[in-house]
Amino acid sequence: xxxxxxxxxxxxxxxxxxxxxxxxxxxxxxxxxxxxxxxxxxxxxxxxxxxxxxxxxxxxxxxxxxxxxxxxxxxxxxxxxxxxxxxxxxxxxxxxx
Amino acid sequence: xxxxxxxxxxxxxxxxxxxxxxxxxxxxxxxxxxxxxxxxxxxxxxxxxxxxxxxxxxxxxxxxxxxxxxxxxxxxxxxxxxxxxxxxxxxxxxxxxxxxxxxxxxxxxxxxxxxxxxxxxxxxxxxxxxxxxxxxxxxxxxxxxxxxxxxxxxxxxxxxxxxxxxxxxxxxxxxxxxxxxxxxxxxxxxxxxxxxxxxxxxxxxxxxxxxxxxxxxxxxxxxxxxxxxxxxxxxxxxxxxxxxxxxxxxxxxxxxxxxxxxxxxxxxxxxxxxxxxxxxxxxxxxxxxxxxxxxxxxx
Ligand SMILES: [Zn+2]
Ligand SMILES: [Zn+2]
Numbered sequence: 001x002x003x004x005x006x007x008x009x010x011x012x013x014x015x016x017x018x019x020x021x022x023x024x025x026x027x028x029x030x031x032x033x034x035x036x037x038x039x040x041x042x043x044x045x046x047x048x049x050x051x052x053x054x055x056x057x058x059x060x061x062x063x064x065x066x067x068x069x070x071x072x073x074x075x076x077x078x079x080x081x082x083x084x085x086x087x088x089x090x091x092x093x094x095x096x097x
Numbered sequence: 098x099x100x101x102x103x104x105x106x107x108x109x110x111x112x113x114x115x116x117x118x119x120x121x122x123x124x125x126x127x128x129x130x131x132x133x134x135x136x137x138x139x140x141x142x143x144x145x146x147x148x149x150x151x152x153x154x155x156x157x158x159x160x161x162x163x164x165x166x167x168x169x170x171x172x173x174x175x176x177x178x179x180x181x182x183x184x185x186x187x188x189x190x191x192x193x194x195x196x197x198x199x200x201x202x203x204x205x206x207x208x209x210x211x212x213x214x215x216x217x218x219x220x221x222x223x224x225x226x227x228x229x230x231x232x233x234x235x236x237x238x239x240x241x242x243x244x245x246x247x248x249x250x251x252x253x254x255x256x257x258x259x260x261x262x263x264x265x266x267x268x269x270x271x272x273x274x275x276x277x278x279x280x281x282x283x284x285x286x287x288x289x290x291x292x293x294x295x296x297x298x299x300x301x302x303x304x305x306x307x308x309x310x311x312x313x314x315x316x317x318x319x320x321x322x323x324x325x326x327x328x329x330x331x332x333x334x335x336x337x338x339x340x341x342x343x344x345x346x347x348x349x350x351x352x353x354x355x356x357x358x359x360x361x362x363x364x365x366x367x368x369x370x371x372x373x374x375x376x377x378x379x380x381x382x383x384x385x386x387x388x389x390x391x392x393x394x395x396x
Contacts, residue, residue: 014141019127031136032129064137065180084183086274086383087133092183092390 001026001043002057011035011060024054037089045094046072050079067093099157100369102138102376103130110365113157117150134376138174157368164359165352168296168371169312172303175375176382177314184382185304187389188319191328193259198389200256205271206381207249209279211238213298216286226291226354251336258332272388278381285370292358296367297374299351304378305340306348 001024005013009031010023017031023043030036046055052074062068067084080097098107099116103123108115123131124143135141139152159167176182187195214230214237221227240247246254256266271279286294303309305318319337323329329337359367 008141012136012141014132014136015143016124016132016135016141017127018125030127032127032132034129034133063180064133065183066186067183086387087380092386 001028001055004059004061009035011039012063034087034089038085041085041089041091042070042083042094045083045091046079046081049081049096050074050077052077052079069097098369099365100372101131102369102372103134105369105373107369113154114146114150116153117146120149120153121146157365159364163356164296164364164367165349165356167368168300168352168355169303169309171371172300172375173309173312173314175379176304177309177316177318179315181316182379182382184386185316185318187386189316190320191323191326192389194389194393195386196333196389197256197259197261197392198385198387200252200259200261201266201269201388202271202275202381202384203252204249204266204269205275205279207237207252209282210298213282213286213294217291217294217298220291220294223358226295226358229350229354230295248336248339251332251339254332255330255336258330272384274380274384274387278377278384281373281377285374289370290363290366292355292363293366293370295351296355296371299355300371301374301378302348302351306345307341308345308348 001010003010005011007013008015008029009017010028012031012035014031014035019030019032019036020027021030021033021036021040022028023040028036028039030039042058043055046052046058050072052072055072055074057073059071060068061070064085064087067082069082070080072079072081081095082097083094084092086092098110099112100107101116101119106119108119120131120135124135139149139156144152177185184195211234214234217230218227235241235247237248240250253263253266257263282297285297289297307317318340321341324334324338324341355367
């Protein structure tokens with residue numbers, strides 16, 4: 001899956017760390033396991049709400065403090081949402097926008 | 098000793114090179130707490146040991162000012178700057194569940210607070226330090242009779258006004274994040290010096306300080322309209338007002354004491370203990386939100 005974070009971590013774009021996780025059968029780079037957990041939870045939540053089988057691309061804007069405004073794309077469909085997590089990665093809020 | 102702000106590992110004085118190596122080793126293992134601290138405080142971009150050492154040295158540098166100034170600026174950055182802590186954002190509107198979460202988790206904070214202050218008293222002979230902490234314990238937990246209830250009593254009354262039961266607050270089990278933070282504060286107080294403990298604890302009072310705009314604060318502790326609007330209960334207003342209307346000059350007394358007794362020998366210890374405490378506080382503030390969410394989801 002593609003994200004707008006092209007340099008580094010799929011969630012926060014940081015280039016620290018060496019963490020990899022399989023997302024939708026594809027190897028993705030993250031700076032740490034918490035970013036990977038957050039990303040995985042987010043993907044699961046988007047799929048649950050949209051019924052999509054595959055997400056092609058996600059745009060994420062924001063940070064830990066304010067939460068993240070996102071758009072997910074699958075084929076010709078798009079889905080806008082906002083989410084925020086606790087420091088340990090658990091979902092705090094997920095809202096459709 | 099220069100301390101790792103994340104895990105408290107101590108390195109010899111001024112040894113930012115070893116601290117940088119420690120961070121690089123941790124980042125190499127993708128250790129989440131160390132990586133996220135680097136991301137939020139230093140840089141999101143991977144850099145080499147020499148450059149990181151320089152940036153860490155800059156982070157700890159006093160820039161010709163005192164420890165009071167360094168702590169305030171660092172604290173503002175952590176909690177009330179352009180990227181404030183989520184709890185601060187939540188307090189910009191009136192949310193009863195957030196305040197219920199506040200009432201429950203803060204009870205446990207205050208119980209630890211007086212223990213930490215007591216350690217300070219036990220570990221020093223300076224009259225001004227002991228006087229300050231004695232008065233603090235009275236104000237926070239004991240109060241001065243019916244006309245001047247303690248901060249703790251005002252907190253419980255706020256919870257009651259929002260439908261919580263006094264007994265259920267007092268007998269509640271703290272959330273894991275609160276418990277972790279309380280353990281950190283207790284460890285600092287029992288194992289480290291009185292001045293480190295003072296810095297660890299009294300720096301946290303800056304969260305409610307309304308004089309921080311001149312240090313770059315972008316958000317007040319809470320939206321002051323909560324005090325004037327018609328939504329908040331009288332007890333909520335009484336609790337929030339207590340800190341809000343306190344004399345601004347009084348809010349720096351503890352930091353002035355720390356500055357008075359801070360020496361080149363203990364400076365890095367004070368910084369390190371403050372940073373450990375600030376991290377614990379960030380964790381703890383999330384617990385207030387989490388408790389609020391738990392209450393909301395039950396309704
Ligand atoms: Zn990341
Ligand atoms: Zn460390």
